[in-house]
Amino acid sequence: MIGSLIRDARAAQRGVLGEIESKRLVAAAGIAVVPTRLARSADEASSIAHELGFPAVLKLASPDVVHKSDIGGVRLGLADGQAVARAFEELRQAAERAASPTHFEGVAVQPMAPAGLELLLGAYRDAQFGPVISFGLGGVLVEVYEDVALRVAPLHPVDAAEMVGEIRAARLLAGFRGRPAVNRAAIEQALLGLSALMLAAPDVAELDLNPVIAYPDRILAVDARVVLTPASEPRP
Structure with missing residues (x-):
């Protein structure tokens, strides 16, 4: 699935996957997405x-x-x-x-997905370090707060757990002012899935899931965007 999506985009000379293609790629990595x-x-x-x-x-x-x-x-x-x-x-x-x-x-x-805590999960390919995985508060204010944790892939379970706990907004995950706690294990598993995806698909330059809505029992990616590396560019 992942390889065919990338090959089709390359054949059409497209450097960015459409939202539906991006969600298919993310779903193939084991992350739940809103049907689109x-x-x-x-x-x-x-x-x-x-x-x-x-x-x-x-x-x-x-x-x-x-x-x-x-x-x-x-x-x-x-x-x-x-x-x-x-x-x-x-x-x-x-x-x-x-x-x-x-x-x-x-x-x-x-x-329309039910209301929940909006998060950002993403990845990009750094020229020096290779795949980098990101996690933070999501939604339209992500660029304002810049509350993001980063790790270089491959991620291990302890890395994912540390990322979830180290953002400044981490206390929101445990419940806040009547909001229920969200499923941290599902978030950590999704981060591990992104790490595996970036290692398995060197053609992926960037991947943004924003927002990912977190609930007490699950997480759900509402929007997705995947950017491919230039066809002739070496992939770290």
Whole structure:
């Protein structure tokens, strides 16, 4: 699965996997993801939302957009098929109005995940150290707080446990002001999965899972982005 996703992207001369491809790659590494499907029309989006469940989320599908929210490329909490159809057209128009050229492939449709603690799990390939795994507080404020723990792969269970415990926001994981504690073991297992993935797939340059929503019994990756190394670049 992982190899075929990368080969298909290379064949199409794409350096970034789409969200749905990225989620497939992450799922193949053993990390739970929100079910997501591509819709190329308003009717198809409505049909998929009925299958996956409401409330629904629609996100602009385009290889040209890194942060979808920057151009109004996300619609949340869509209650029915009509709302989904309207949101599809709004996202298509948002792509047309974008300041930079934006190829509109359709929209990614997924059910809205229940509220929980938003985390960031990621990885990148450092020229000196090789694969580096990251963990921290997620959501839209990740770049503001910069509360991230880093380790060089391969990760061992003790490394993953230390990462989870050393961020400044670690006390949120144990429950805070009425919020339940989240499943730290699931987070640690996902970090180990990312480490194994980066070692097994040298074509992956960067991998971002943000947000990953943590619950008392599990974690769930809501968004995913995978960047490939340039085809001619040596991979550390």
